[in-house]
Amino acid sequence: MINVLVTGAGGFIGKNLVDRLHRKKGIIVNQYYRGDDLSQLYQHLSNADVVYHLAGVNRPKHNEEFARVNKGLTQSIVNYLSDQQKTPTIVFSSSAQAELNTPYGLSKKDAEEVLKNFGKDTGADVKIYRLPGVFGKWCKPHYNSVVATFCHEITHGNDIDIHDPDKVLELVYIDDVVDSFLECLHQEKSEETFYYHTKQTFHITVGELAHTLYKIRDMRESLIIPDLSEKLTKYLYTTYLSYLDTNNFSYNLPAYEDERGSLVELIKSHQAGQIFMSTSRKGVIRGNHYHHTKVEKFCVIKGKASIKLRNIDSDDVITYIVSDQNIQVVDIPPGYTHSIENITYDEIIVLFWANELFNPDNPDTYYLEVHNRENDQKKG
Incomplete structure (x- = not known):
């Protein structure tokens, strides 16, 4: 049996990961949620073979929360593991913004450094994923995904704001993220790098994204489904449907x-x-x-x-x-x-x-x- 701990289990990535973990044999899943006491975290860490550290903040009310949560919680995890002389595999969901000089980006980079130092000092297997914009079902709109925001607004008949239609977005689909994370359960430690990558990402401009989602919306009248052989379009179509209200699943045909x-x-x-x-x-x-x-x-x-x-x-x-x-x-x-x-x-x-x-x-x-x-x- 493999004991797994997921921090941030109630978040977008966490919910998708936990669901998949529960369907795998030989896995015991422990979950740590926002608002849980640190004592619960430490109890789960005591038995963990693999830690998926997903907890963090993207849009706090005050900038100091970036460092307190993103770096501080990571430091608490490392301190406890060091005191207990435990070295589970740690999979960390960082962000592509760790390369930017912003409060959020700096807090993610600092958390990476905490984990890398822990890996160097103890030999623990640390796997860091600098994720671009993640999208898919259960992602919160108006929070950390333009795809979620656009899908929510369009499915509810609202206008969307596009400030720069030519801005290029790098996106990764939630199932690809989860697939990569699950591979870490049996993946050998790399002696060359702490950084890992999902199997694929996509690039699209903001304007193209909006155009694709409007075409998906208009399918109910045109009846023309998009080209689902193109993976990004397929994933956007799937994601779009997940934002429909439950009273809006059906539509009439002439x-x-x-x-x-x-x-x-x-x-x-x-x-x-x-x-x-x-x-x-x-x-x-x-x-x-x-x-x-x-x-x-x-x-x-x-x-x-x-x-x-x-x-x-x-x-x-x-x-x-x-x-x-x-x-x-x-x-x-x-x-x-x-x-x-x-x-x-x-x-x-x-x-x-x-x-x-x-x-x-x-x-x-x-x-x-x-x-x-x-x-x-x-x-x-």
Whole structure:
């Protein structure tokens, strides 16, 4: 068993780290919170194999609190460990601002020096992470993350203040931080450095950050999801959703209705096409057209349907009978005219995927009846 102590357990990084630690086998997690008595800290330190020292202040009411908390608490930890002749692994969340001549930056640098001296004097394994702007779920807005502040304000319909849109931000995602911290549980001591780095960071201007978050906000109307293959965009999208109020998780979609049934667009993507659904009443036939480049997938999730396809250069009709009793996906290749018919007494519901967004100026859709010939090749 590994005894772990997390200081600052109630903070942004601490909450995410503790959650992950609790899900690992062979770990006993002790937590030290702001306002806890120092005696509790010392009790946890007595048994600690690994100390994640995350406690600190970013925006105190008075500047002297920087030194009192950021350096002072670190000094208290080191003094106790030295007195007890204990040398646990210490993982310290410092800040990239330790390179700046500000009260906060100086207090972080001083805390680093305290830990480095402890490591040199005792041989303890000290791992220091100078983190840039950390973002992700549970980060407090208007405190230490512009991403959290922007997400909170935009999700609540407020304007955001941008003083310098060209300012470049260096960001790191919370899960990447936690991944790196967890590796420290079994990572060997480095004889060359006290400083460690997360596996990746991101760079974006303030203006680009705001633009990306507004595009994410507007997805509810445009239905266009961002390019989630780009990791920063994926992490920003995830983070943005975590700031929605609980009464704002859902949103309405317009339904286009006629005598056949209804059609609703669900998701659109410039990279992955679009997903939509339709309902069809008894006997309704949709389609009877083909595409040159566009391809589709049909999936009946309620009811029973007959999907017919015919290569436009052939008289042979291929029929697939599909239903919600055996969920299948039917691919619609280019150059095949196709149709789908409701063959039940109730309405059917069908999910569709197309590999490109519908373009009314170039719909790539050409009417041609499939026909129902005696030489149908039945499938499914």
